[in-house]
Amino acid sequence: MQVITEKEYNVHYYEVDYKKKLLITGLMNFFSDVAVQQSENLGIGLEYLKENNVAWVIYKWDIYLKRYPMFNEKVRVRTMPYSLRKFYAYRTFEMIDEKGDVIAEANSLWFFIDIKNRKSIRILDKMYDAYGIDRSNNKALNMEKIKSPERIDYEENFNIRYTDIDTNRHVNNVKYVDWAIETIPVDIVDNYELKSISIIYEKEITYGEHIKVVTQIEENNNDITCIHEVRNSDKKGVAKLKTVWIKN
Template sequence: MEKEIDDYIFPIRFSDCDSRSRLRVSAFFDFMEETAILDAEKNGCGIWKLLQSGYTSVISRMKLRINHFPHWGEKLHVSTWSKSVVGNKVLLRDYSILDERENVIAEATSSWLIVNIRTGLSEDLERLPFLPQFYPEKNALSENLELLEPRENPRVVLQKTAYDSDIDMNRHVNNCRYADWVFDAIALDPLLKHREVRSVQFNYLAGILPGETIDLVRFENSNHHVYIFGVNAQDAQKVHFQARIGISG
C-alpha cells in the first residue's frame, strides 16, 4: 500500500528573511533539507539508521524553481518524496513548497548518493538493507541535472573561508551555506542585485572542510542565467560546487 506523503510546516522567521522581508534562498534550502531528513526518518532510512549500517547520504545535485518569494510571518508547507533510482547509484528526490492557501511557491528536484563510510565510495542502492518507498509517477521537476561547463571570462568576485559556524554534522560546510555565498557574490553586481531569481541549480562536487578558502568565480552570463563556481583558492583544479542562477528580465 502506498504511504501518504506528509508535509511539514515551517513558519518564516525574522532570521530567515533578507532586507526586503522576503525568504532568503538559503532558507528555502534549509527547509528542504530538514524535510528530507524527517521524511527519511519516517520511511525507516534516517541518518542514524544509515550510520549504524555503515552508510551516509550525500546530496550531489539540486535545482529549485521559485514561483514566488514568501515574506516574514507566512507559513510554508514543504513535502518531499523519493522518486526513482538512476543507474543503480543515484536516488532522485523531489520537493513541493506550498503557502497556506495551497499555492505552489516553489518546486525542486535533487540527486543523492549513498556512500559507504568505510570505503568512501558511492554504493549500489540495490545492496542496501533498506530503501524508501518510491513515487515514480509524481514529478515536481522532470529534469536531468547535468554538470555545467565553464563559460568565458572567468573572474574571482568574492572569497570565502569556511569557519566553524559554517560546518554541519557531516564535518564540512553545509550545502545551504553555499547559497548564501553565491548570493553574496551576486549582490556585488548592481545590475543583478534586485533582479528576480527564478531558479537555482547547485552541483555539489567536493565537500569544503574547516579552514579551506574558496574563490567564487563568476563567468559570462547567458541570456537569463548567472554562473558561479566555488573553486579552491589553493588548488584551482579543485571545484567544490557549481551554481547556475536563473534570473528574470
C-alpha cells in the same frame, strides 16, 4: 507505494532579507529538513545511517521559484523519493502556500556513500522498502547541466569555518549558495529576483580549507544569468552553480 512527507513552516524574521522575503538559503534549509524528517519517520534517519556507516550526499539541485513566501507566512513543504538507481537517488520537493498554490519546486540527486572510504555504494534493500520504491523503478529526472565560467567577472575568497560543517563532516550544501550570491554585485541583488538555481557538487570541502568563487555574468533584456564555480586552493573546481535573476 512511495512515501510523501509534508511539514508546515512559519517564515521567521531571521530567515528573510531586507524585503521581508524568505532567503533562498532558508528555502533550501526547509527542503533539507523535510527530507531528514521523512527518513527519521521511517526509521532510516541519522542514527540508522551512522550505525551502518553510510550517508546520503547531495550531488545536484535544480530549484525553481514562482514567488517567495514573506515574513510570518505559513507554508507547507512536501517531499517524495522519486526513484532509486543502485548507487544514487532522485528526490522531488514542493513548497505550497496557504491558498494551496505551489510557489517553489525542486529536483535533487543524492549519492549513497560509505562514510569510511567516502565512496558510493549500492543502496541498501531497507531503503527501497522504507521509501516504498519498487526495485524496478530506476527512472531518472532530467536535470540541468552546468559549464564552467568562460571568463571571470567577479570573484571572492572564503575560509571554511566550523559553523559551515554538517553532520557528514563536510561543508553544508547551502553554504555554496551563500558564497555564490556574495560574488554578485549588490545592484543586481537589489533590483532583480532569483528565480532559479542549479548546483552540481563535484568534490567535498572540509573544515580549514580556503576556497575561491568565480562568477561570469550574462545580461539579457529582463534577466541575468550567472555562472559560478567554487575552486579549492589547488585551483580545481569543486562545485558549479547557475543562477537566473529576473528584473523586479
